[in-house]
Amino acid sequence: MLNVPKAQFIYLQRPDNGEWLTIGRYQVGSAVGTGSFRYTHNYVHADLPWVIDPVNLPFLTEDDQSAPRYSGLHDVLRDACPDAWGQTLLQREHSLPEGTHQARYLILASNADRWGALAVGTKPTPSIAQTSYPRLQQLPLVARELAALSEQRPALSLGLRRQLIRAAAIGGARPKATLRDDEGQYWLVKPRISSDITDIPALEHFAQQWGAASGLHFASTLLHTIKEGHSAVSVLRYDRVGERRLMCVSTASLLQTEYPDNLGQTDLWSYPRLADALRIIGAPEEDRRELFGRMVFNAICGNDDDHVRNHAIVYKHEQRRWRLTPAFDVVPNPVETPRKLTLQLSNGRFDISRSAVLADADRFGFSSSEEAANYLDMLMVQVTNGFDQVAHWLEHDGQQMLRTRMTQNVALLAAISKHDI
Ligand SMILES: Nc1ncnc2c1ncn2[C@@H]1O[C@H](COP(=O)(O)OP(=O)(O)OP(=O)(O)O)[C@@H](O)[C@H]1O
Numbered sequence: 248m249l250n251v252p253k254a255q256f257i258y259l260q261r262p263d264n265g266e267w268l269t270i271g272r273y274q275v276g277s278a279v280g281t282g283s284f285r286y287t288h289n290y291v292h293a294d295l296p297w298v299i300d301p302v303n304l305p306f307l308t309e310d311d312q313s314a315p316r317y318s319g320l321h322d323v324l325r326d327a328c329p330d331a332w333g334q335t336l337l338q339r340e341h342s343l344p345e346g347t348h349q350a351r352y353l354i355l356a357s358n359a360d361r362w363g364a365l366a367v368g369t370k371p372t373p374s375i376a377q378t379s380y381p382r383l384q385q386l387p388l389v390a391r392e393l394a395a396l397s398e399q400r401p402a403l404s405l406g407l408r409r410q411l412i413r414a415a416a417i418g419g420a421r422p423k424a425t426l427r428d429d430e431g432q433y434w435l436v437k438p439r440i441s442s443d444i445t446d447i448p449a450l451e452h453f454a455q456q457w458g459a460a461s462g463l464h465f466a467s468t469l470l471h472t473i474k475e476g477h478s479a480v481s482v483l484r485y486d487r488v489g490e491r492r493l494m495c496v497s498t499a500s501l502l503q504t505e506y507p508d509n510l511g512q513t514d515l516w517s518y519p520r521l522a523d524a525l526r527i528i529g530a531p532e533e534d535r536r537e538l539f540g541r542m543v544f545n546a547i548c549g550n551d552d553d554h555v556r557n558h559a560i561v562y563k564h565e566q567r568r569w570r571l572t573p574a575f576d577v578v579p580n581p582v583e584t585p586r587k588l589t590l591q592l593s594n595g596r597f598d599i600s601r602s603a604v605l606a607d608a609d610r611f612g613f614s615s616s617e618e619a620a621n622y623l624d625m626l627m628v629q630v631t632n633g634f635d636q637v638a639h640w641l642e643h644d645g646q647q648m649l650r651t652r653m654t655q656n657v658a659l660l661a662a663i664s665k666h667d668i
């Protein structure tokens with residue numbers, strides 16, 4: 248019924264030497280909505296330190312571990328599947344019905360461009376398809392082909408279209424592709440689409456530059472103007488170092504919740520919970536402060552698309568630990584100034600206010616509320632100064648709109664409310 252082969256082998260590119268290893272097996276269960284994973288005997292006995300998900304599959308055991316979410320697919324394997332964009336392409340390509348099991352997308356998506364360092368196959372020994380990536384210089388062609396694909400128009404270049412469909416394993420809702428630059432770095436390219444009411448790539452580039460100018464750790468971006476009114480943003484991939492793939496886990500997985508939310512569990516979506524998870528998995532304190540900074544930045548710029556697949560961790564072999572990835576997909580709401588974020592700023596509170604930002608400050612590693620308040624005040628100065636450095640990336644109206652929003656939100660975050668007394 249599911250049309251999913253019984254057992255799938257899970258491969259990992261070793262963080263130390265880049266060799267591919269078979270580390271586990273995933274099996275769809277015979278009861279509907281169940282599935283199990285086990286690390287392989289050889290991997291468990293190889294005396295290697297890496298687990299693929301430090302929260303949900305943290306023990307190197309040969310026991311079957313069942314999947315509590317995603318109708319029986321383990322969180323980290325769901326992370327290696329496409330989201331809305333890639334799933335749409337696979338649905339068209341393979342005539343899949345609505346409601347197709349996630350495990351089917353896991354298998355149908357090509358290993359060539361999966362997020363992170365996992366791959367999937369039916370053979371006990373790793374076999375990872377190689378693909379050639381379009382070059383960054385080909386970006387205008389890629390953007391046109393992505394537009395044609397998303398509007399269901401015929402291919403402009405059949406070869407490029409095949410390449411783009413093959414590489415549609417990465418997540419997110421917008422059309423996107425991975426391109427390679429002359430130095431061998433990989434960039435995620437997201438062009439403007441016809442339904443965008445404003446120049447979203449410019450807004451994303453601006454916000455990423457603004458975050459960096461505010462002293463936060465944001466992924467590098469480039470803005471490309473293709474022709475009048477057509478633009479694309481490219482974001483440096485943090486899960487690639489040249490050809491080497493780095494293990495990643497989404498914060499949906501860290502928070503043990505589904506995205507999209509099919510379970511009505513947004514009460515689990517929370518920055519302080521995420522900070523707790525970072526502490527528990529051994530990320531350094533600076534990552535919790537950085538997360539606090541991103542929460543404040545999202546509040547100030549009005550990015551209320553800060554959902555649980557828009558934050559992630561990456562395994563850094565040289566440090567032997569998981570780290571928060573650089574910030575990505577930070578886009579101020581182009582339509583209205585949000586009053587709330589998607590993740591709670593403190594327990595039970597989604598509202599953008601000073602008291603909500605500071606209520607759980609200890610969970611982000613601050614030793615006192617005074618220390619957190621001082622950090623918040625310092626950050627607001629940096630974000631305000633950062634704006635002027637990068638405002639030129641926006642047209643006049645966009646600048647005005649966001650400057651006004653920033654001023655209002657900084658006033659909100661500086662205000663002492665009755666909660667603070
Ligand atoms: N710089 C990056 N390096 C590696 N992976 C990335 C990077 N940026 C995004 N990703 C991965 O790709 C996915 C989709 O990217 P992104 O969130 O930018 O796309 P989107 O289509 O705008 O998303 P959304 O559905 O949230 O609007 C992310 O959830 C993340 O897993």
Ligand SMILES: [Mg+2]
Nearest residue numbers: 419556557576
């Ligand atoms: Mg996203």
